[in-house]
Amino acid sequence: MRNIVAVVATFSILVAAVTITVFSQSQTSDQNRFVEKKSSKKDDISAEKIPVPSGPYSHPEKFSLRPSKSISKDEVERLKLALHKASYFKPLSDKSVQCLLCPRHCLIKDGERGACRIRANYDGTLYALTYGKPVAINNDPVEKKPLNHFLPGTKSLSIATIGCNFGCIFCQNWHISQEYPERGEHLFIVEYFARLIPGKSDLTVFTPSELVQLAKLLGADSISYTYTEPSVFYEYMLDTAKEARKAGVKNIWVTCGYLEEKPLRELCKYLDAANVDLKGFSEEFYSRYCGSNLAPVLKTLKILKEENVWLEITNLVIPGANDSDEMIRKMCVWLKENLGTDVPLHFSRFYPNYKLQDRPETPFSTLQRAAKIAKEEGIKYVYIGNVWAEGVEDTLCPDCGKRLVRRRLMSVLENHIKDGKCEFCKTSIPGVWSLNSSK
Ligand code: SF4
Ligand SMILES: [Zn+2]
Numbered sequence: 001m002r003n004i005v006a007v008v009a010t011f012s013i014l015v016a017a018v019t020i021t022v023f024s025q026s027q028t029s030d031q032n033r034f035v036e037k038k039s040s041k042k043d044d045i046s047a048e049k050i051p052v053p054s055g056p057y058s059h060p061e062k063f064s065l066r067p068s069k070s071i072s073k074d075e076v077e078r079l080k081l082a083l084h085k086a087s088y089f090k091p092l093s094d095k096s097v098q099c100l101l102c103p104r105h106c107l108i109k110d111g112e113r114g115a116c117r118i119r120a121n122y123d124g125t126l127y128a129l130t131y132g133k134p135v136a137i138n139n140d141p142v143e144k145k146p147l148n149h150f151l152p153g154t155k156s157l158s159i160a161t162i163g164c165n166f167g168c169i170f171c172q173n174w175h176i177s178q179e180y181p182e183r184g185e186h187l188f189i190v191e192y193f194a195r196l197i198p199g200k201s202d203l204t205v206f207t208p209s210e211l212v213q214l215a216k217l218l219g220a221d222s223i224s225y226t227y228t229e230p231s232v233f234y235e236y237m238l239d240t241a242k243e244a245r246k247a248g249v250k251n252i253w254v255t256c257g258y259l260e261e262k263p264l265r266e267l268c269k270y271l272d273a274a275n276v277d278l279k280g281f282s283e284e285f286y287s288r289y290c291g292s293n294l295a296p297v298l299k300t301l302k303i304l305k306e307e308n309v310w311l312e313i314t315n316l317v318i319p320g321a322n323d324s325d326e327m328i329r330k331m332c333v334w335l336k337e338n339l340g341t342d343v344p345l346h347f348s349r350f351y352p353n354y355k356l357q358d359r360p361e362t363p364f365s366t367l368q369r370a371a372k373i374a375k376e377e378g379i380k381y382v383y384i385g386n387v388w389a390e391g392v393e394d395t396l397c398p399d400c401g402k403r404l405v406r407r408r409l410m411s412v413l414e415n416h417i418k419d420g421k422c423e424f425c426k427t428s429i430p431g432v433w434s435l436n437s438s439k
Helices: 001-036 073-079 188-194 208-217 231-247 261-268 283-290 295-306 325-339 363-375
Strands: 089-091 097-099 119-122 125-128 138-139 155-160 222-225 250-255 272-277 312-319 344-350 382-385 403-408 411-415
Touching: 073 283, 089 138, 097 125, 125 231, 138 188, 155 208, 155 231, 208 222, 208 231, 208 312, 222 403, 231 250, 231 261, 231 403, 261 295, 272 295, 295 325, 312 325, 312 363
Parallel strands: 155 222, 222 250, 250 272, 272 312, 312 344, 344 382
Antiparallel strands: 089 097, 119 125, 138 155, 403 411
16 A cells, blocks of 8 residues: 555656646746737637538537548457447337437447447447546546535546547547547556556456545545546446445536436436536537537536536636627526526636637636626626636635635635635535535
């Protein structure tokens, strides 16, 4: 055990060193670019100039230049991908199936796969190809999800497999979300964590109970299903969540919220918290930038609230795309009317990425403007993320106004919430503040 702690400590120092280096570099260039941006005209960041897909989503190739949607069963076996029977699908004639997991409801012919690229049909049965095959693992601060009202200062073992049911052209993790599982490379980081589990021989597969074991070994109080879209590795997430619940480890779903009601309600039985990316607030935005649609996401938000899952929302603010006062206000009004004013809202800075490289990162002033609108609409807990600025990550008491949680770079520096209440005026602060809190 001591060896494990030593290895983990060394690794954490290395990661911290790399993170600090990268971060300080990005801050330097960030400041330079900020000066440049002041002179750029608003027209230069118009959404009209971006070549993006239009109309309803029909096929992944529409926004992906990646090859073949087919993969043979032999190839799946040769590559040691998983052949885990999917939970939600309907067999059709001629060995086709319809996937019923997410609102895309892909019609999948024998030997082909759905839009998320990781669900394949062989002989009329649908299989999940990434069950037990994480592509990313890390022990993150829970603030990175981001969750600011859920066990602050704790670690969350964060995992993902390849695949996504969205095609966001601004995806920050596109190299794993928009990839095909057969093209996944040998992953040092997965192997590194696998070696921490005593006696583990296959270093590329993690069973649900091994993930829970790893969370315990690393001192994580929760497991987060995150980075890509966890709905597409639903069975793996659900089985892990069940094991975690038995072991007293919490479950966090970080998601675009595009999941059908039946599997969602089943998942909610084991979920403790969720952060939903509300990517914009119009059907036009979802269709154009994500190849998807908004209505099912709003339905998911209501269900999470109904099912008493602790909920926070993230809105990535993209210059010229979803940053108008009108859209932000409309979103805040909807949140207030449908979820109440206690659900924390995180406005997050966009950085040019993937297919959306024609505009600068979000100006800090835009994020401040968004936060101001949210507060005007009565949202009580509003945060700004992906930005290094004093106070933007802090939790303030809505009653006495005192600073309750002081954060810096996703670390908790001070916490004045005691038994779920403001230490100064005793106002209750919504959230999950201790491991013993039940749903
Ligand atoms: S989970 Fe994948 S295969 Fe199923 S409907 Fe959604 S995108 Fe299609
Ligand atoms: Zn107070």
